[in-house]
Amino acid sequence: MIQVENVHKSFGDAHVLKGITTQFEQGKTNLVIGQSGSGKTVFLKCLLGLFEPEQGTITYNGQVYSELTINQRRDLRQEMGMVFQGSALFDSMTVEGNVMFPLEMFTKQTKAEMKDRVDFVLERVNLVDAHQKFPSEISGGMKKRVAIARAIVMNPKYLFCDEPNSGLDPKTAILIDNLIQEITKEYNITTVINTHDMNSVMEIGEKIIFLKNGFKEWEGTNKEIFKTDNEAVTNFVYSSELFKKVRQMYIEERN
Structure with a gap:
């Protein structure tokens, strides 16, 4: 907390x-x-x-x-783990190298231990065949998953x-x-x-x-945000027609 x-x-x-x-x-x-x-x-x-x-x-x-x-x-x-807006991967490193980087910087694990941990977190984010790919070779969604794997590799x-x-x-x-x-x-x-x-x-x-x-x-x-009468919140949330319709549905349910 x-x-x-x-x-x-x-x-x-x-x-x-x-x-x-x-x-x-x-x-x-x-x-x-x-x-x-x-x-x-x-x-x-x-x-x-x-x-x-x-x-x-x-x-x-x-x-x-x-x-x-x-x-x-x-x-x-x-x-602390951090997922940056643009993923912030190292272009010169493979996916495996990017995820292993915090372990190399901050732990005294053996190479085998680091490799096991990297394999585990990449599998957890559903990237089992991307270890040797470079950031330029993967999609935006895959880059985000690599960034998440790197963020959680230190547990x-x-x-x-x-x-x-x-x-x-x-x-x-x-x-x-x-x-x-x-x-x-x-x-x-x-x-x-x-x-x-x-x-x-x-x-x-x-x-x-x-x-x-x-x-x-x-x-x-x-759930509560769609029911609030706070004008600043509703102006922000319902700036699109889609969310205006969602709010109207909540209002109708309440009535």
């Missing part, structure tokens, strides 16, 4: 995060949504320890980040995903959503996902927080 208490973050005169308080539960897919400029990316970087808030605390399973030593922070970061307690469905077709995006949710539950990970994808909200939004202008404007589940 990650607990966030009254977090503020500024850059010069720009007050980006304004007193955010929430918690992200273990074993659930926690989504952060909001318009561009709402503070989502800065918030995610605070959760990753890349930015440190001027005020407030972020606590990871009882460990208050601001109270940790440098060595303790390093150990905590090794318990993290926390998984962070930045727009994991960016650039994917709808069918592939659903497959990636389902894969992230399955892994979250299977390994009991605390997963936090930054997304603009309302399909992700509908499918895997077990906990959602909506940011607006640096404030936490709303939080709830994917």
Whole structure:
């Protein structure tokens, strides 16, 4: 679990995060949504320890980040997996090399042990025949799965995903959503996902927080978001005709 208490973050005169308080539960897919400029990316970087808030605390399973030593922070970061928006694979490395990279950097495992772990996670993301392919030789959806495999190869307690469905077709995006949710539950990970994808909200939004202008404007589940009367949320969620129809269905069911 990650607990966030009254977090503020500024850059010069720009007050980006304004007193955010929430918690992200273990074993659930926690989504952060909001318009561009709402503070989502800065918030995610605070959760990753890349930015440190001027005020407030972020606590990871009882460990208050601001109270940790440098060595303790390093150990905590090794318990975090990250799926970047553009996958961020090394073009000069094979799929196997990309996934093995964190093990080579941060563990003292033998080559055989690392190979066994890489084989395991690649099989888990349904990439059993791609070990020796390079990123340029695989599809966008496969790249995302490689990125997920790399993110979980160290068996993290926390998984962070930045727009994991960016650039994917709808069918592939659903497959990636389902894969992230399955892994979250299977390994009991605390997963936090930054997304603009309302399909992700509908499918895997077990906990959602909506940011607006640096404030936490709303939080709830994917079922509750279609019933809220919060105008800022409804304007964001129902910006397309499809989701307006979905909301109307919920309203009719309530009546």
